[in-house]
Amino acid sequence: MQEKQNTTGLIWFRNNLRIQDNILLKKAIDNNIKVIAVYFFDPKYFSEDSFGFKKTEKYRAKFLIETVTDLKQNLADLNITLLTYFESPENKISSLVDDFSIDAIYTQKEWTKEEVDSNILIKKSISSKVKFVEDYDQFLYHPETVSKNFQNIPDVFTAFRKKLEKYVAIKEEVTIVKLSESNKIENNTKVPTLEELGFANFTTNSKTAFPFKGGETEALKRIEHYFFESKKVGFYKQTRNGLVGKDYSTKFSPWLANGSISAKTIYHQVKKYEAQFGANQSTYWVIFELIWRDYFKYISLKYDSKIFKIGGILDRDYHWNSNKEIIQQWINGETKDDFVNANMLELKETGWMSNRGRQNVASYFAKELLQDWRIGAAYFESLLLDYDVHSNYGNWMYVAGVGNDPRDRKFNTQLQAQNYDSDYKFRKLWLEKTLF
Incomplete structure (x- = not known):
C-alpha cells in the first residue's frame, strides 16, 4: 500500500x-x-x-x-x-x-x-x-471491466447479459479501515427535518409492502432476514410477481437506489447463501435482476440524454397526448381499470409499487391512455422510494415502445390481474373502503 x-x-x-x-x-x-x-x-x-x-x-x-x-x-x-x-x-x-x-x-x-x-x-x-x-460505484459489473467504448453496448439485454456472465468477473468488495479519534472535527451541522425540506410529518399507510426504514443498517438487516433467517431467497423466482406483503420480493431496491448497499454486496451474499444452502433458479434470479439494473445504467451511458427524450433511444415519432384530467385520474386510481387503480393507490399511499404493478400501470398509461410516457416517468420519479434515474427511464421507455423492447408489447391488464390477483386480495386491499 x-x-x-x-x-x-x-x-x-x-x-x-x-x-x-x-x-x-x-x-x-x-x-x-x-x-x-x-x-x-x-x-x-x-x-x-x-x-x-x-x-x-x-x-x-x-x-x-x-x-x-x-x-x-x-x-x-x-x-x-x-x-x-x-x-x-x-x-x-x-x-x-x-x-x-x-x-x-x-x-x-x-x-x-x-x-x-x-x-x-x-x-x-x-x-x-x-x-x-x-x-x-453503483454497478455490479464495473465499467472498467465491461467496455472501453459504451457505444458497443448491445441494444438487447440478453446479448449483454450472456457476454458479461461468460467473460467478466465481478470484483470483490473493498474493505474500509477505521481512522484514529483525532480525525474527527467539530460539527455544527444537522440533518434537516421533513418540515425543513418542505413536508408535513406523516405516517405511511400500514398496508404498505415496504415497512422498512432507510439506511445501511436496515439494508444489511434485510439481507440477513431474506437470505439467512427466512431463506425466502430460495423461492424468489416463484414469489417475485407477488403484490401483497413484504416478503414476495427482496425489497432491496430503495437501499440500492441511494447506495445504502452495493450491488456487489448483494451478489456476494447470494454466493454465501448458495455455498451454505445450495444454488437454484431463484438465487440466480436475484443476480439476473441486478444485471438488468446494470443494463439500464449502461444504456444511459450509451445514449446519454436520449433516455429523457420523447422518442426515446429509438427516435420513434409516435403521437403522445397530455390530457391533465386523464393523467389525474390515473394518479388518483380513478381509471376504468381496477387493477391499475389498486396499484396507483398503493403508490400514492406508500411510495411503493410491485414490479408487476409498475409494468401494468406504465403500459396502461402509454398504450391504453396514450399519454406522454415522460409524464408517467416523472410521477414515478417523484413518488417511488426506490427511484433510480436509469432504471426508471429505461423501464418507461421499454413499456412505451421507445426503448429496449424489440417486441413493443402492450400489457393486457385484466388478464394480468386474473393471473396475479385471481383472488382479488390485492385489489380488495386498496380499493375497498372501510367506515372505521
Missing part, C-alpha cells in the same frame, strides 16, 4: 450512502491523513419539475433523512465526521475546500446532465490544484 500523503480528503456522498464496499471512501482513507465527509440535501431535488411534480416527494425524503442519519452514525464509528447541508453543492463546496484546506474531493461518478452540470460548476469554483477523484 502506498504511503499516505499529509493531505485532507473530502468525500462528497451522493447515491453511495454506505460505508461497506464504498470505493470512494476507501480511496479517501487510503490516500489522506485526514478525511472529512459531506452530504448535500440539494434544493433542486425538492423543487417542481416541468410537469408540476416535486422531484422528490415525502416518502423518499423521509427515507433519505433516515439514510443520512444512519450514515452519519456509521461514519462516526470510523471517526469520520459527516457535514450535512440543505444547500446545493456548487454553492458550498468551494468554501469547504478553503475552510478545511481540502486537497482532493472524492465522489461517485455520475453522467446524467444535472449531476454533470454540478460537477462543472464546482470545478470552476475551486483551485485546479484540488484533485477531483471520481469512480463508478
Whole structure:
C-alpha cells in the first residue's frame, strides 16, 4: 500500500450512502491523513419539475433523512465526521475546500446532465490544484471491466447479459479501515427535518409492502432476514410477481437506489447463501435482476440524454397526448381499470409499487391512455422510494415502445390481474373502503 500523503480528503456522498464496499471512501482513507465527509440535501431535488411534480416527494425524503442519519452514525464509528447541508453543492463546496484546506474531493461518478452540470460548476469554483477523484460505484459489473467504448453496448439485454456472465468477473468488495479519534472535527451541522425540506410529518399507510426504514443498517438487516433467517431467497423466482406483503420480493431496491448497499454486496451474499444452502433458479434470479439494473445504467451511458427524450433511444415519432384530467385520474386510481387503480393507490399511499404493478400501470398509461410516457416517468420519479434515474427511464421507455423492447408489447391488464390477483386480495386491499 502506498504511503499516505499529509493531505485532507473530502468525500462528497451522493447515491453511495454506505460505508461497506464504498470505493470512494476507501480511496479517501487510503490516500489522506485526514478525511472529512459531506452530504448535500440539494434544493433542486425538492423543487417542481416541468410537469408540476416535486422531484422528490415525502416518502423518499423521509427515507433519505433516515439514510443520512444512519450514515452519519456509521461514519462516526470510523471517526469520520459527516457535514450535512440543505444547500446545493456548487454553492458550498468551494468554501469547504478553503475552510478545511481540502486537497482532493472524492465522489461517485455520475453522467446524467444535472449531476454533470454540478460537477462543472464546482470545478470552476475551486483551485485546479484540488484533485477531483471520481469512480463508478453503483454497478455490479464495473465499467472498467465491461467496455472501453459504451457505444458497443448491445441494444438487447440478453446479448449483454450472456457476454458479461461468460467473460467478466465481478470484483470483490473493498474493505474500509477505521481512522484514529483525532480525525474527527467539530460539527455544527444537522440533518434537516421533513418540515425543513418542505413536508408535513406523516405516517405511511400500514398496508404498505415496504415497512422498512432507510439506511445501511436496515439494508444489511434485510439481507440477513431474506437470505439467512427466512431463506425466502430460495423461492424468489416463484414469489417475485407477488403484490401483497413484504416478503414476495427482496425489497432491496430503495437501499440500492441511494447506495445504502452495493450491488456487489448483494451478489456476494447470494454466493454465501448458495455455498451454505445450495444454488437454484431463484438465487440466480436475484443476480439476473441486478444485471438488468446494470443494463439500464449502461444504456444511459450509451445514449446519454436520449433516455429523457420523447422518442426515446429509438427516435420513434409516435403521437403522445397530455390530457391533465386523464393523467389525474390515473394518479388518483380513478381509471376504468381496477387493477391499475389498486396499484396507483398503493403508490400514492406508500411510495411503493410491485414490479408487476409498475409494468401494468406504465403500459396502461402509454398504450391504453396514450399519454406522454415522460409524464408517467416523472410521477414515478417523484413518488417511488426506490427511484433510480436509469432504471426508471429505461423501464418507461421499454413499456412505451421507445426503448429496449424489440417486441413493443402492450400489457393486457385484466388478464394480468386474473393471473396475479385471481383472488382479488390485492385489489380488495386498496380499493375497498372501510367506515372505521
